[in-house]
Amino acid sequence: MHDVATIAIKGDAKSNSDGVLLINSLHKSFGSNHVLIDFNLKLEGGEQVAVLGKSGSGKSVLIKCIIGLLVPDEGVINVLGHDIESLNSYELDQVRTKVGFLFQSNALYDSMTVRENLEFPLRRHSIKLTPSERYNKVIAVLQNVGLAHTVDMMPAELSGGMRKRIALARTLILEPEIILYDEPTTGLDPITGKEISRLIKTIGEKYNTSALIISHDMECIRMTSDRIIMLIDGKCYAQGTYEELKKSNDEKVKQFFE
């Protein structure tokens, strides 16, 4: 078993400037349900790390804590040198411009066109661009995901895979340094899932972004991640590359590869 405790981050996460994302002793409970127990993680610049775990194991809770949508009970989350819990709402918004979040359900705004969906983060984060610059930026990110022709379409007119790509384009529009992917291939057929996985890999290489990929899709994890962290019973149970973990004799690790 590759116990993640061997790489546990010691001391104040703030003082460690190597990683773009540092999580130290994170605890999160909902009533008597302890979802995350002493969770530690370090994400290096340009690294793509997958967090693998069963449904309900707390993967989504983890990334919602990272982005500040949930408040942890204990522990330190340090994103790009900022302790998330100590930030006021303005500072948190500033950090969020550098962290992209691809939601499991895409979270495209139903009442807006694709263009309006993509322009929304630019407008709301008060990024000063002229209308033509904003439009060009929208078209550029749509071209990156191969869907420039959908600019004036409504989300309801798009297929599941297209919606996922548009959501990914919206994530990219602020040129984030870290991207958090919450189950990016859930609900997609295997072929579209592979396309999305390839796109995630390409984006990581092209923009040199760090990524935390939450998934239980082994093919997606194999294609996209440099390192895998296994989240079992709220703890970092094991970590390693795909090949290392595949060779593991631990029963809990093996069941993911069967």
Added chain:
Amino acid sequence: MSLPPIWRQFLYETGEISRFTGRFFSQGFKPRYEITELLRQCFIIGYKSLPLIGLTGFIMGLVLTMQIRPSLISYGAESQLPAMVGIAIVREIGPVITALIFAGKIGSSIGAELGSMKVTEQIDAMEVSGTNPFKYLVVTRVMASTLMLPVLVILGNAISLYGSYLGVNIRGVTSFDLFFKQVFDALSFKDFVPAFIKSYFFGFAVGMVGCFKGF
């Protein structure tokens, strides 16, 4: 002594909606103001409700007139029909029926829309995009419904009185000018003001409950 579960649930809901209302007043009047979204919601909540409110008001005025007419004829008081219908519609029936229709259409649509946005993580996405979802979604909708219901009540009353005018003319002949002169002669300023003011409270309550259930 512990309270029965139904009472506990009632008190819990009352506490939660009070807290939600408090949050509206604490956040609703501070910048950043979502003026564009407020205007969009006024269009959706106000303008798009007008056909339903107008149709209901028209039928209400027409039917009320046709049902009251035989009774008034038997007392020899047919000439009082416009005044009677006018007072009934402007003082009470207009605001209450309009608010009920408004609650059914707008209250439920706000609840369903926000509930759907919550389930599909659109509210979380909004927060990640540097937007306070409470201000953007809740404050704008509650304000729009508070501002639009009085306008709809006025328009609904006008359409209802027109329906009444047509109802009078089905069996008799009364000119448009005479009908409305009789209506307005019977009404005074104090008939309009309470009805107008209470429709603001109805609008606020509809918006608030819809948002509370959905958000």
